[in-house]
Amino acid sequence: MTRHATDKPVVLITGASAGIGDAIARRFAAGGFNIVAVARRPQPLARLVESLSAIAEVKTMAADVAAADTPQRAVQLAMESFGRLDCLVNNAGSGRWAPLHETDDAMMNEVIDISLKAPFRFSREALAVMKPGSSIINVGSVYGLVGGLNGGIYCAVKAGMIGMTQAIAVQYGANGIRANVVAPGVIKTDMTKDFWDTAGFQRTNHEMTPFNREGTVEDVANAVHFLASGEGSYINGQTLALDGGWSTTKFLSMDALLAERVPA
Numbered sequence: 130m131t132r133h134a135t136d137k138p139v140v141l142i143t144g145a146s147a148g149i150g151d152a153i154a155r156r157f158a159a160g161g162f163n164i165v166a167v168a169r170r171p172q173p174l175a176r177l178v179e180s181l182s183a184i185a186e187v188k189t190m191a192a193d194v195a196a197a198d199t200p201q202r203a204v205q206l207a208m209e210s211f212g213r214l215d216c217l218v219n220n221a222g223s224g225r226w227a228p229l230h231e232t233d234d235a236m237m238n239e240v241i242d243i244s245l246k247a248p249f250r251f252s253r254e255a256l257a258v259m260k261p262g263s264s265i266i267n268v269g270s271v272y273g274l275v276g277g278l279n280g281g282i283y284c285a286v287k288a289g290m291i292g293m294t295q296a297i298a299v300q301y302g303a304n305g306i307r308a309n310v311v312a313p314g315v316i317k318t319d320m321t322k323d324f325w326d327t328a329g330f331q332r333t334n335h336e337m338t339p340f341n342r343e344g345t346v347e348d349v350a351n352a353v354h355f356l357a358s359g360e361g362s363y364i365n366g367q368t369l370a371l372d373g374g375w376s377t378t379k380f381l382s383m384d385a386l387l388a389e390r391v392p393a
């Protein structure tokens with residue numbers, strides 16, 4: 130049963146048990162939101178509840194976002210707990226990478242289920258209860274803007290997310306509901322740990338990024354919170370790359386440009 134709306138705004142975040150989603154939860158809690166946090170693992174969700182208990186009420190749902198009934202149940206949890214839903218952050222994602230010729234149907238369907246169908250269903254359920262002033266933020270990737278070697282189905286779903294977001298923006302903007310994408314570059318989380326552990330990857334990322342540090346989960350969380358806040362209130366249907374300039378330049382460090390090519 131929907132309860133009387135609480136005073137604080139409410140955000141529903143998928144994939145809030147780790148990495149970028151965990152940071153988004155912390156940023157929204159600091160920004161005065163109550164939270165509905167969805168992910169499969171209950172233990173990290175319980176830790177999130179405890180660590181934010183002084184500043185936010187956090188309701189959790191340990192569930193697979195790809196299950197067809199999870200989005201409806203999660204929005205129901207928000208309405209029963211808080212009586213309102215002001216922001217949806219579709220963040221849960223699978224980081225499975227392979228070129229097309231190595232991607233079988235099982236892998237293709239898994240990534241589509243988690244990173245495209247689930248955000249679609251969550252958005253559909255959220256839009257049914259959201260009031261003017263609410264917004265949806267989808268966590269895409271720079272690999273939805275440009276091709277990534279071995280990107281395969283990952284690039285396809287992240288590009289699809291941009292199309293879905295633009296459709297929401299045009300359809301529901303007149304109702305005062307906005308939708309945007311954040312497109313992070315490679316951020317250090319469990320998903321990308323193997324990349325970051327490789328010296329060659331670190332060097333290449335540095336040489337391709339016209340900025341003097343790596344992106345952090347807080348960089349992403351701050352941008353998501355900004356887009357959801359009143360300060361982002363005229364931003365609708367956009368994709369905001371959070372990559373230090375990586376996707377919009379052909380930057381190579383002077384060291385890289387001047388390096389001798391090692392003969393094969």
Ligand SMILES: NC(=O)c1ccc[n+]([C@@H]2O[C@H](COP(=O)([O-])OP(=O)(O)OC[C@H]3O[C@@H](n4cnc5c(N)ncnc54)[C@H](OP(=O)(O)O)[C@@H]3O)[C@@H](O)[C@H]2O)c1
Pocket residue numbers: 143144145146147148149150167168169170171192193194195220221222223224243268269270271312313314315316317318319320321
């Ligand atoms: N890290 C990067 O460099 C980077 C760059 C661009 C975009 N992104 C995007 O950012 C988002 C978050 O990635 P991350 O780097 O923070 O990864 P992460 O540290 O591996 O966290 C992924 C989160 O998604 C949840 N999740 C995964 N599959 C799920 C499922 N089927 N049902 C429910 N929850 C699920 C995980 O929770 P459980 O395991 O508890 O279910 C976890 O909370 C993803 O959409 C990713 O594509 C990441």
